[in-house]
Amino acid sequence: MTDQSKRVRSRWLWTALLAALALGLAACGGSESDEGAATDGTEEVDTDPTAETESTEDAESTEGDVADFYEGTTVTLIVTQPPGGGFDTYARLYAKYMPQYLPGEPTIVVENMPGAGNLVGMNYLAQAAENDGSVFGTGEGAVALQQLFGVEGVQFDMSTMRYIGMPDEPVNMVLTARADAGVTDFSQLLEDGGPELSIGIPAPGSLLADPAILLESIVGANIQLVPGYEGTGPLALAVEQGEVDAFFASEATFEAEYQDKISSGEWIPLLQTAEPGAPNYLEDVPDILSLAEDDEQRQLLAVGSTYRAYVRPYFTPPGVPDDRFEALKAAWEATNENPDFLAEAEEAGRPVAPVAGEEIERIYQSYMETPEGVVQQLQEALELGL
Numbered sequence: 321m322t323d324q325s326k327r328v329r330s331r332w333l334w335t336a337l338l339a340a341l342a343l344g345l346a347a348c349g350g351s352e353s354d355e356g357a358a359t360d361g362t363e364e365v366d367t368d369p370t371a372e373t374e375s376t377e378d379a380e381s382t383e384g385d386v387a388d389f390y391e392g393t394t395v396t397l398i399v400t401q402p403p404g405g406g407f408d409t410y411a412r413l414y415a416k417y418m419p420q421y422l423p424g425e426p427t428i429v430v431e432n433m434p435g436a437g438n439l440v441g442m443n444y445l446a447q448a449a450e451n452d453g454s455v456f457g458t459g460e461g462a463v464a465l466q467q468l469f470g471v472e473g474v475q476f477d478m479s480t481m482r483y484i485g486m487p488d489e490p491v492n493m494v495l496t497a498r499a500d501a502g503v504t505d506f507s508q509l510l511e512d513g514g515p516e517l518s519i520g521i522p523a524p525g526s527l528l529a530d531p532a533i534l535l536e537s538i539v540g541a542n543i544q545l546v547p548g549y550e551g552t553g554p555l556a557l558a559v560e561q562g563e564v565d566a567f568f569a570s571e572a573t574f575e576a577e578y579q580d581k582i583s584s585g586e587w588i589p590l591l592q593t594a595e596p597g598a599p600n601y602l603e604d605v606p607d608i609l610s611l612a613e614d615d616e617q618r619q620l621l622a623v624g625s626t627y628r629a630y631v632r633p634y635f636t637p638p639g640v641p642d643d644r645f646e647a648l649k650a651a652w653e654a655t656n657e658n659p660d661f662l663a664e665a666e667e668a669g670r671p672v673a674p675v676a677g678e679e680i681e682r683i684y685q686s687y688m689e690t691p692e693g694v695v696q697q698l699q700e701a702l703e704l705g706l
Contacts, residue, residue, distance in 0.1 A: 386647045390424030393454065400441025400459030402434040407632060409668050410487050411458055414634075414652065417661040421651035438463045439473050446476035451637040453644030456484065461630040461680075462527075464687045468623070469699050479688040481635040483677035484649045487656070487665075490629035490675065492594035493527050494574055494605065495519070495535075496587050497566035498559055506590045506606055509541040516542045520549045520564035524702050528552065528568050531593055531608060531625040537701040538620050539611050559587070566590070571600050593625040599673060619694045624702065627687055633680045649677060 397415050401407040408430070415428040433441035438460045449455040464478040497503055497517060508514050521529035528551070535541045546564045549555045555567035556578065571592065574582060581587040593608050594601045601607070608625055612618035634652060636645055655661050656674045665672050690698075 384423075386643050387423035389453065389644065390422055390426040390647075393424070393426045395419075395422075395426045395428045395453075396449075396455045397428055397430050398441055398445055398449065398455060398457035398459075399430060399432045400434060400438040400445075400457065401432065403432050406670060407458055407460075408432060409670050410632065410665070413661060413665055413668070413670070414487075414655060416664075417655045417658050418651045421654040423647055436473060437466070439466070439475075443473070443475040445635075445637050446481075449637045451639040453636070453640050453648065456634065456636045456648055458632055458634045461486075461633050462628045464684055465623070465628065468687060468690060468695055477638075477688075478684040480638040481633075481684070482638065482640055482645050483680040483684075484634040484636065484645075484652045485656075485677045486630060486633050486675040486680055487672055488632060488670070488675075489572075489599045489673045490594065491527065491631050492571040492592050492598065492600045492602070492629065493531055493568045493625065494571050494589050494593075494602070495531070495566055495568050495591040496559075496574060496578075496582070496589050498562075499586055499588050501565035503565070503590065504588060506541075506611075509535075509543060510539070510611075511542070514542055516544055517566055518544045518546050518564045520546045520555045520558045520567045522549055522551065522555075523547065527570075527593070527625070527628060528555065530628075530702055531568055533702055534621055534624050535591075535608075535611075538617060538624075541611075571602065593629060595622075595626050598629075616694060616697075619690060620698050620701070623687060623690050623694070624698050627683050630675070630680055630683050635677075635680075 397411050399407050399411045411430045415430050419425050419428055433444055435441070441457065442459050442463055445455070445457045445459075449457075461478075463474075463476075467474050467476065467478055495506075501517060502515050503509060503517050509517055519532045519535075521532050524530060524533060529547075532543065532545060536543050536545060546558075549558055549567075552567075552569045552573055555564075555569065558564045559567055569578075571594075574589070578587065582589065589602065589605045591608055592602050592605045595607055595609055608621050609618055612621055636648065640648075653674070656672055662672055
């Protein structure tokens with residue numbers, strides 16, 4: 321622990337002690353029969369003239385310490401993806417606007433650290449990056465699945481990162497079919513002898529593929545998986561040309577690129593991966609978790625699809641002092657309300673609909689609490705789904 325962290329911890333303990341003493345005094349003075357109670361009909365208030373002053377000074381001292389640490393320094397924002405994509409665009413906007421909300425107004429620089437499917441950057445953040453508040457990062461949230469499966473090369477623990485937030489909504493993957501495929505409600509695909517639906521997919525490991533694989537291997541739906549398609553564009557074209565009946569893509573993609581086909585009834589949304597209460601949950605479309613017959617199936621479907629919707633988390637390495645973490649989190653949150661930041665993000669085609677760090681932490685804690693048997697079954701389902 322650094323001297324700075326020791327001083328912060330010492331002040332925190334002293335403040336907690338003062339608060340406990342104040343509560344004890346209040347409890348002792350709460351009855352008229354207590355010694356020192358007012359006898360003239362008025363309520364006597366027992367106050368400590370130094371408590372408020374010391375509390376204020378403590379808060380100011382903590383903020384001052386944070387400002388002293390950041391003033392004149394450079395904070396590094398690690399992006400585990402290459403330059404040019406959505407991860408990079410968001411990061412450079414935060415690097416531009418966050419400094420004005422950080423005590424000491426340090427410079428923030430973006431450093432791209434791609435490689436090995438995000439593992440290079442994630443391992444650096446977990447193992448080598450300074451954990452003093454001078455480094456934070458953003459990376460593909462679905463790497464939690466690689467940790468869960470024990471993929472070789474994983475040297476991080478998503479449950480120990482400290483989560484700042486996420487700039488955009490969780491991804492909601494929607495299974496959409498051509499109307500002339502003859503399936504208008506997903507429940508038809510669960511009937512013995514019912515209609516069958518062909519679903520185009522890329523290789524396993526993507527949200528374009530894995531939810532469909534789970535529908536076949538875990539739910540037992542009447543579907544036929546058709547592999548070999550690389551990305552949303554080829555999948556949509558395959559549906560248009562009648563090569564396959566349906567495909568998974570994000571709700572945002574359908575809204576931006578294929579809304580005319582949805583509105584006209586040419587394509588029908590059948591299922592979504594978002595859980596009820598999610599900001600982009602479609603009210604008239606069943607969700608994949610509702611198909612679970614028991615808790616084990618629900619865990620399989622949640623970990624394999626729903627939890628992976630948290631794509632772009634921002635976090636610090638484990639062990640960052642509380643005061644500096646809170647300063648980074650507060651600056652990130654304030655940036656999300658900056659009109660110039662929002663205008664630039666909109667111009668870049670990057671919507672801002674922040675998700676709180678506490679919600680992201682809940683998701684990754686849930687990931688890591690998945691029973692070993694469920695993890696093994698999920699891994700086998702995704703590997704053998706074809």
